[in-house]
Amino acid sequence: MDVNKNSYTFIFSAILVIVVAGLLAFVSESLKPMQKENVRIEKMQNILASVGMESTPQNAAEKFEKYIVDQKMLSNDGEVLTATEIDPFDIDVVQQYKAVPAEERQYPLFIFEENGAKKYIVPLAGKGLWGPIWGYISFEEDMNTVYGTTFDHKSETPGLGAEINTDPFQDKFIGKTIFDQSDNFVSVDVVKGGVDTSGDQHKIDGISGGTITSKGVGEMIERTLKVYVPHFKGNKQAAL
Amino acid sequence: MSETAEATKDVAKEPKEPLFSAKNKRLLSDPLNDDNPITIQVLGICSALAITVQVKQAFVMSLSVLFVMIGANLIVSWMRNLIPGRVRIIVQLVIVAALVILVDQVLKAFLYDVSKQLSVFVGLIITNCIIMGRLEAFALGNKAWPSFLDAVGNAAGYGWILIAVAVAREFFGSGKLWGVQLIPDAFYEFGYMNNGLMILPPMALITVGIIIWVQRSKNTKLIEEN
Numbered sequence: 001m002d003v004n005k006n007s008y009t010f011i012f013s014a015i016l017v018i019v020v021a022g023l024l025a026f027v028s029e030s031l032k033p034m035q036k037e038n039v040r041i042e043k044m045q046n047i048l049a050s051v052g053m054e055s056t057p058q059n060a061a062e063k064f065e066k067y068i069v070d071q072k073m074l075s076n077d078g079e080v081l082t083a084t085e086i087d088p089f090d091i092d093v094v095q096q097y098k099a100v101p102a103e104e105r106q107y108p109l110f111i112f113e114e115n116g117a118k119k120y121i122v123p124l125a126g127k128g129l130w131g132p133i134w135g136y137i138s139f140e141e142d143m144n145t146v147y148g149t150t151f152d153h154k155s156e157t158p159g160l161g162a163e164i165n166t167d168p169f170q171d172k173f174i175g176k177t178i179f180d181q182s183d184n185f186v187s188v189d190v191v192k193g194g195v196d197t198s199g200d201q202h203k204i205d206g207i208s209g210g211t212i213t214s215k216g217v218g219e220m221i222e223r224t225l226k227v228y229v230p231h232f233k234g235n236k237q238a239a240l
Numbered sequence: 241m242s243e244t245a246e247a248t249k250d251v252a253k254e255p256k257e258p259l260f261s262a263k264n265k266r267l268l269s270d271p272l273n274d275d276n277p278i279t280i281q282v283l284g285i286c287s288a289l290a291i292t293v294q295v296k297q298a299f300v301m302s303l304s305v306l307f308v309m310i311g312a313n314l315i316v317s318w319m320r321n322l323i324p325g326r327v328r329i330i331v332q333l334v335i336v337a338a339l340v341i342l343v344d345q346v347l348k349a350f351l352y353d354v355s356k357q358l359s360v361f362v363g364l365i366i367t368n369c370i371i372m373g374r375l376e377a378f379a380l381g382n383k384a385w386p387s388f389l390d391a392v393g394n395a396a397g398y399g400w401i402l403i404a405v406a407v408a409r410e411f412f413g414s415g416k417l418w419g420v421q422l423i424p425d426a427f428y429e430f431g432y433m434n435n436g437l438m439i440l441p442p443m444a445l446i447t448v449g450i451i452i453w454v455q456r457s458k459n460t461k462l463i464e465e466n
Contacts, residue, residue, distance in 0.1 A: 003321070004324055004326065009326060009327055012324055012331075016331060016334060017334065020334055024338055027342055027346075031346065035345075035349050035352075038349070038352040042352070
């Protein structure tokens with residue numbers, strides 16, 4: 001048999017490609033449930049991390065079940081959607097930010113409760129310098145004071161923009177407020193690196209050399225929280 | 241069939257050659273030192289720079305490369321008389337790519353946190369020059385057993401350099417090994433600081449350079465005349 005004949009080359013290539021494609025499709029399909037589960041667990045860990053709760057992949061699902069007492073979904077106008085078929089947990093905010101027009105996006109709200117104290121967790125999605133950034137921001141019971149944050153990114157510059165997923169940056173948000181004295185929404189802005197923001201309730205010192213990523217974080221927080229403002233205000237009055 | 245068998249110049253021609261003959265042992269030992277893929281052949285440098293910040297990553301990367309090398313070398317060696325010469329590079333690439341995707345999928349399912357840290361570098365095993373280099377230079381012309389040994393030898397040669405670099409970088413860069421704090425807190429209180437430069441890619445290159453320097457000064461075979 002002449003392996004260098006044209007017809008042989010074609011047949012050989014075709015068979016090889018079909019065999020390889022079949023094999024990979026099979027492996028991918030059979031491992032998919034486990035991979036999806038890993039992604040879900042990571043999401044639970046991130047949500048819990050935004051209120052400072054450590055979890056391992058083993059106990060994340062259990063803790064999530066125990067401490068996240070309620071999940072809501074808001075429309076773009078800030079109204080609570082009651083008759084939704086989708087679990088708020090399954091909403092991929094990064095995907096929505098990328099592909100869904102603003103007025104059709106859905107905004108999940110997770111309510112965390114430990115020892116009777118509630119925290120409100122809002123998922124965020126936005127863009128950094130090189131790619132998407134996302135995270136969670138949690139609020140105290142007053143729906144005003146930031147309790148904790150967690151951010152992550154796809155491809156920000158290591159040592160600069162990528163620092164948003166480190167504690168020194170995330171902890172700066174703690175204790176800041178999103179409403180001013182007269183109850184107007186002002187968000188928490190990230191300002192250019194190297195300024196003293198300790199006296200200001202609505203500003204965070206950005207990362208030097210990571211200005212565009214820092215600004216992206218600020219923009220993402222403001223744009224997302226704006227949607228939640230009516231809901232927060234309404235619930236605050238109800239609580240008082 | 242006979243034509244191609246001649247053309248492929250089998251190294252192991254004698255049918256009764258013992259499994260670990262001197263020649264076969266050299267296939268295993270040469271890449272560890274005299275013919276190391278990273279320090280001597282300067283292949284696979286990119287991944288040696290990228291994923292040697294932590295020992296755990298380097299270890300998983302080495303294992304992944306070991307698996308892909310063995311798989312690719314064996315498959316190519318078994319098929320060496322069937323692969324049409326004109327498309328052989330593409331055929332090798334398809335085999336390597338399939339194995340790499342396999343590794344990536346398995347890591348995503350069973351070692352999710354490690355797979356996140358390795359991110360694109362698992363995919364980039366496809367372009368690791370060592371693998372294509374060994375397929376082209378060795379597996380295409382040799383039987384399965386020597387090809388297997390060649391794969392193990394080269395992957396081990398790659399792996400030990402990777403881990404050696406990672407040990408140096410993690411220890412001096414973060415004071416840890418395999419994620420475990422080794423430098424006691426008391427040191428830090430006296431003003432000891434982790435060397436942040438060790439974390440950055442340039443120090444990987446310098447560390448590899450130091451390994452090459454030590455290796456060349458010890459190994460007389462590698463000292464070039466004049």
